[in-house]
Amino acid sequence: MRTHRTFRAGTGLGLLLMITAQVLALPTTARAHGDTVKVVVTGQRDGHVTTEITWENDGDAVDEAVAATVNATSPDGSRSMGPWPLVRDPGSRTGWSTAEILTPGTWKVTVDVGFPSLGHGEGEISVPVVDPSPPGPRPTPTTPAPAPTTTAAPAPSAPAPAPSSPSASPAGDRGARTVGWSLAGLAGFALVGAAVGVLVRRTRARRRLDR
Numbered sequence: 001m002r003t004h005r006t007f008r009a010g011t012g013l014g015l016l017l018m019i020t021a022q023v024l025a026l027p028t029t030a031r032a033h034g035d036t037v038k039v040v041v042t043g044q045r046d047g048h049v050t051t052e053i054t055w056e057n058d059g060d061a062v063d064e065a066v067a068a069t070v071n072a073t074s075p076d077g078s079r080s081m082g083p084w085p086l087v088r089d090p091g092s093r094t095g096w097s098t099a100e101i102l103t104p105g106t107w108k109v110t111v112d113v114g115f116p117s118l119g120h121g122e123g124e125i126s127v128p129v130v131d132p133s134p135p136g137p138r139p140t141p142t143t144p145a146p147a148p149t150t151t152a153a154p155a156p157s158a159p160a161p162a163p164s165s166p167s168a169s170p171a172g173d174r175g176a177r178t179v180g181w182s183l184a185g186l187a188g189f190a191l192v193g194a195a196v197g198v199l200v201r202r203t204r205a206r207r208r209l210d211r
Helices: 002-033 171-211
Strands: 036-047 048-055 069-074 080-088 095-098 107-115 119-127
Touching: 036 095, 036 107, 048 069, 048 107, 048 119
Parallel strands: 036 119
Antiparallel strands: 036 048, 048 095, 069 080, 069 107, 080 095, 107 119
16 A cells, blocks of 8 residues: 555656646747747738748747637628637748638738747738639630532533424425426316317217207
8 A cells, every 4th residue: 555655646746747847848948039929921822821930039930839819800890700720831830821711802810829929910911702613715716617519510502403404495495386386287287178178079069960
């Protein structure tokens, strides 16, 4: 039992000494770099408030964790956002920013640091409106291909008039008329001859009766 109590007493004393050493180390660190930290509001990145935090005395980076709050208000005071904490920017020793995002507009930003030392900074930043869907490339107007031209086939030429036959000529007409008149004359002569023959026969018959 005595050994157990002695162990507990020794453990409690060790923890007390450790806490005391850490408390004493903070003022020593502050005295080495200064009593305050310098806070500069550098602007915004995609709506995130960005700052630079260094020791006021020598400008060294703050290696310890920084406990700070960020508040933002519109110029007319009608809107406010925060308080938000600061987180260290990856790959930077002095850069700190907010994980939260400000809405588009103009903001007056104040930063108050409480650990490892006191610090204050303020500035005015503007967050532009970002189109979530940027326009794509404009389509290039295409010229329609010309319609194929069809060459009309030449119209068939009218057949040349056939050469006139000899019978269609004026000489042929005269020949045809001559033949016609000849036939008509022969027919007339035949009729006249027949009539004369009839008269001769009648005359001879009368003469015979008279004898």
